[in-house]
Amino acid sequence: MATPYNMAFACLSCCKSFKREFDLSQESxxxxxxxxCGGVAHNFGRHFKSPKKTDTKQWQKIRYLFSHGFRFQxxxxxxxxxxxxxxxxxxxxxxxxxxxYKDYAIKYSPRT
Incomplete structure (x- = not known):
C-alpha cells in the first residue's frame, strides 16, 4: 500500500477547509x-494552507486563483x-x- 497523504479541501462558499487522508496510489x-454548509468543497491538494475563515481578502484571492485553474499545486x-x-x-x-503562469493552470471541467 502506498503512503497516505492528507489532501486539503475548501468550500469557497462558506470558507470552510478540512483535510481527508487518501492513498496516492489511487485517484483522490x-x-x-x-x-x-453541504456545498461543494474542492480539492486543493497537499500544499494548501487555509486562511482564517474571516480573512475575506485571502478567500477572495483563493476564489480568483481557483477560477483560473490554480489549486495551489x-x-x-x-x-x-x-x-x-x-x-x-x-x-x-x-x-x-x-x-x-497560465500555462500551468489545471484544465478542469466541473461536474455537470
Whole structure:
C-alpha cells in the first residue's frame, strides 16, 4: 500500500477547509461535500494552507486563483524544475501570477 497523504479541501462558499487522508496510489476526488454548509468543497491538494475563515481578502484571492485553474499545486520552473514558484499574497499579485503562469493552470471541467 502506498503512503497516505492528507489532501486539503475548501468550500469557497462558506470558507470552510478540512483535510481527508487518501492513498496516492489511487485517484483522490476533485470534490467532496462541505461538512459545514453541504456545498461543494474542492480539492486543493497537499500544499494548501487555509486562511482564517474571516480573512475575506485571502478567500477572495483563493476564489480568483481557483477560477483560473490554480489549486495551489506546485509550479516548478528553471533547470531541472527544482525551483518552486510561491503563490501570491494579494489579489493584485494573483492577477499578475495568473497571467504569468497560465500555462500551468489545471484544465478542469466541473461536474455537470
Amino acid at each position: 476526488p476533485k470534490e467532496l461535500v462541505c461538512p459545514e 506546485k509550479i516548478r520552473i528553471g533547470p531541472g524544475h527544482h525551483d518552486v514558484v510561491p503563490y501570491p499574497d494579494t489579489l493584485e499579485a494573483a492577477r499578475e501570477f495568473v497571467e504569468k
